[in-house]
Amino acid sequence: MSARLDGNIIVLEGACRVEDAEPLLGWLQADRSLIVDLTDAEHLHTAVLQLLMAMRPALKGPARDDFIREWLTPALLEADPLGMAPHEG
Amino acid sequence: MDDLLQHFIVEARELIQQATDDLLALERDPAQAVHLGSAFRAVHTLKGSVGLFDFAPMGLALHAAEDLLGILRAGEGRIDGGVIDSLLECIGQMEHWVGTIEQTGQLPLDAAEEGYRLARVLRSQLDDGPASAAPAIPEADLGWVREMMARSHVPAPLRAQNKPLVAVRYTPRADCFFAGDDPIALLRSVPELMAVRLSNRDPWPPAAEIDPFACNIRIEALSGAGLDAVKAAFRFVPDQVTILEIIQSSGDHVDAAKTGPQATGQAAGAAGGGSARMLRVDAARIDRLADLVGEMVVAKNALSHLASQAGDGLDRKDLAHGLLASQAVIDRLVAEMHRAVMDVRMMPMRDIFRRFPRAVRDIAGQLGKAIDFSMEGEDVEADKAVVEGLFEPLLHVLRNAVGHGAEPEHLRLEAGKPARTRIVLRARRNGDRVMVEVEDDGRGIDPAAIRRAARERGVASADDIERMSDAEVVELIFAPGFSTASEVTDLSGRGVGMDAVRSAVERLGGQASVRSSRGRGATVHLSLPLTVVMTRIMAVRVSGELYGIPLDGVVETAFVPASRILPVRGAEAFVLRDRTLPLVRLADLLDLPRPAEPHSGMKVVVMAVGDELVGIAVDGFAERMDVLMRPMTGILAGAPGLMGTTLLGDGSVLMILDVPELIG
Numbered sequence: 001m002s003a004r005l006d007g008n009i010i011v012l013e014g015a016c017r018v019e020d021a022e023p024l025l026g027w028l029q030a031d032r033s034l035i036v037d038l039t040d041a042e043h044l045h046t047a048v049l050q051l052l053m054a055m056r057p058a059l060k061g062p063a064r065d066d067f068i069r070e071w072l073t074p075a076l077l078e079a080d081p082l083g084m085a086p087h088e089g
Numbered sequence: 090m091d092d093l094l095q096h097f098i099v100e101a102r103e104l105i106q107q108a109t110d111d112l113l114a115l116e117r118d119p120a121q122a123v124h125l126g127s128a129f130r131a132v133h134t135l136k137g138s139v140g141l142f143d144f145a146p147m148g149l150a151l152h153a154a155e156d157l158l159g160i161l162r163a164g165e166g167r168i169d170g171g172v173i174d175s176l177l178e179c180i181g182q183m184e185h186w187v188g189t190i191e192q193t194g195q196l197p198l199d200a201a202e203e204g205y206r207l208a209r210v211l212r213s214q215l216d217d218g219p220a221s222a223a224p225a226i227p228e229a230d231l232g233w234v235r236e237m238m239a240r241s242h243v244p245a246p247l248r249a250q251n252k253p254l255v256a257v258r259y260t261p262r263a264d265c266f267f268a269g270d271d272p273i274a275l276l277r278s279v280p281e282l283m284a285v286r287l288s289n290r291d292p293w294p295p296a297a298e299i300d301p302f303a304c305n306i307r308i309e310a311l312s313g314a315g316l317d318a319v320k321a322a323f324r325f326v327p328d329q330v331t332i333l334e335i336i337q338s339s340g341d342h343v344d345a346a347k348t349g350p351q352a353t354g355q356a357a358g359a360a361g362g363g364s365a366r367m368l369r370v371d372a373a374r375i376d377r378l379a380d381l382v383g384e385m386v387v388a389k390n391a392l393s394h395l396a397s398q399a400g401d402g403l404d405r406k407d408l409a410h411g412l413l414a415s416q417a418v419i420d421r422l423v424a425e426m427h428r429a430v431m432d433v434r435m436m437p438m439r440d441i442f443r444r445f446p447r448a449v450r451d452i453a454g455q456l457g458k459a460i461d462f463s464m465e466g467e468d469v470e471a472d473k474a475v476v477e478g479l480f481e482p483l484l485h486v487l488r489n490a491v492g493h494g495a496e497p498e499h500l501r502l503e504a505g506k507p508a509r510t511r512i513v514l515r516a517r518r519n520g521d522r523v524m525v526e527v528e529d530d531g532r533g534i535d536p537a538a539i540r541r542a543a544r545e546r547g548v549a550s551a552d553d554i555e556r557m558s559d560a561e562v563v564e565l566i567f568a569p570g571f572s573t574a575s576e577v578t579d580l581s582g583r584g585v586g587m588d589a590v591r592s593a594v595e596r597l598g599g600q601a602s603v604r605s606s607r608g609r610g611a612t613v614h615l616s617l618p619l620t621v622v623m624t625r626i627m628a629v630r631v632s633g634e635l636y637g638i639p640l641d642g643v644v645e646t647a648f649v650p651a652s653r654i655l656p657v658r659g660a661e662a663f664v665l666r667d668r669t670l671p672l673v674r675l676a677d678l679l680d681l682p683r684p685a686e687p688h689s690g691m692k693v694v695v696m697a698v699g700d701e702l703v704g705i706a707v708d709g710f711a712e713r714m715d716v717l718m719r720p721m722t723g724i725l726a727g728a729p730g731l732m733g734t735t736l737l738g739d740g741s742v743l744m745i746l747d748v749p750e751l752i753g
Contacts, residue, residue: 018302046306050305
């Protein structure tokens, strides 16, 4: 399991796989104020990523993984939760 | 064309054929699970091979076909005409595309659309299949590309270089996680990312209702890597991705060349020059050839040994003896090698026959005729050129049998025949010939109708037609000009009549004939040579040049004294054993300068031309030989009076004359 709850922080570590989506969703549904820590995540499976997009929890970082830091985190920050036209960046 | 692609084409054809056979068998007997399994495997394997290339539309359609077959195999669907039709349509399109790929190295431009259409049709056969899950790719509007460009972190130097960018819009299927896909992992594998935008495909449901395993994300990205590199990253999800190459011109104007989910827009034209045909050969036959080459080497060594002995002063008699022995061995080996090579070229009729059930089914379907088609003798082998050359003529004969032979069902029932017209395609070996016939139990050919049509179309003079027996009249269907444009329908061919059948068969060294019995059916017989045989020729000298004349037309050679040559009006004749024969000079026929005439007389080859004997005057006779005649090809194919060429021992080319044609 690459996702664990540590106090009020959900820590994503290593390569997060599709199986991690369900507990992540459970935690976020129960408490929308939880923070997701991406620092040690090496990969986010799409299922995990799209939950972050849908639930928009606060993120903690920066991720050490280049790809997550350079591409996924900015995309998460600017993705529009309502599916409306994205802001020009 | 690269090797891999060539193998793909050969293999694809076999798999397509296999699938077609199985589907047709399945239509006849839906309970045959073995055919269902075999069709499934063929489609599955083909899909796998397609995946090695950039032929996404094929993969898409085949994937749908595989799903449909899989569901049928699991017993969860009903096999009916509609299902078989849509599967056959898909397979037929694959066959067509493979042909296009063979010629051009890529799929036609409209392939993407057609692939989607086929997949849709196939998926619609699945009641609750994943059809709804496959999202339709929206028409590529370029707005998102511009937005991506605007936000991209393209370094200035790159912009300055006008390096092409590749834009990707990837909308994974909702159920893609179950297929083991991880779209973000794919994105990660895209080289030289310039921009990434993530969005949701559908609005997110309320938090409590989110399904974590339904993919609802759209990924858009820009990459500075080449089109091919980006395509490679997405090669397993071609149906879910749109890839555009952006040509950056000066300013911010964006020009996108749509290369979309379909085949490469700019794959280098493959097929360098005439596409080489591939031949699948039984390994044992190649082994046999290798053995013979080995023996040939031994024979050559024996000859080398003899040569060195001759140098050391072997006496004449021993030398002659050794040479003769060596020549005999080489003679035998050459004959065997020739046979072995011919064997390699032998292929079973099955290779073309198996395409006919489908064709007959289609034709019968178009015409609303009920046909019982069967084949015999698929194992009969003949030379590749003969077998392949038979496809078009046979297809036409079969079309005729369905179109003209088969009567409407009610007429058949009235005549006491089974409702379905029986058509049999049969091949058998008869000595050194292969006989192929198409027999139907339809209405037969009406001699009166043929007489009328032949008179109207001026195929033969009214008198001749009157004198002909019914059997001869029926043969008129092969006469040039008999089938007229008014008769040419979509079905009876593209302006090809039975005369084309006859000439195609004759080109292969065969004959065509027809037998008909009114009300009981007609049979078209094609008789063809089994192999491209060695031709026995006689070489003759004319005006200092050597030509070949096929020996089978030569009756005898003679020396005709000048005194026996009689001028007859403008021409000449000579008397040979109390018969007067016309004399033709080969030099005149060939437009060569006449050589100075010897006073004593001239050498004459007496040949049978039609029913008559004709003397052909030549300057001299040379040896007789067995040659492998190569038919004329290319621009020389139409050269009148030339039958073919052969290579002589000294490397020169010998022209083989068609004397009857020369005389005209």
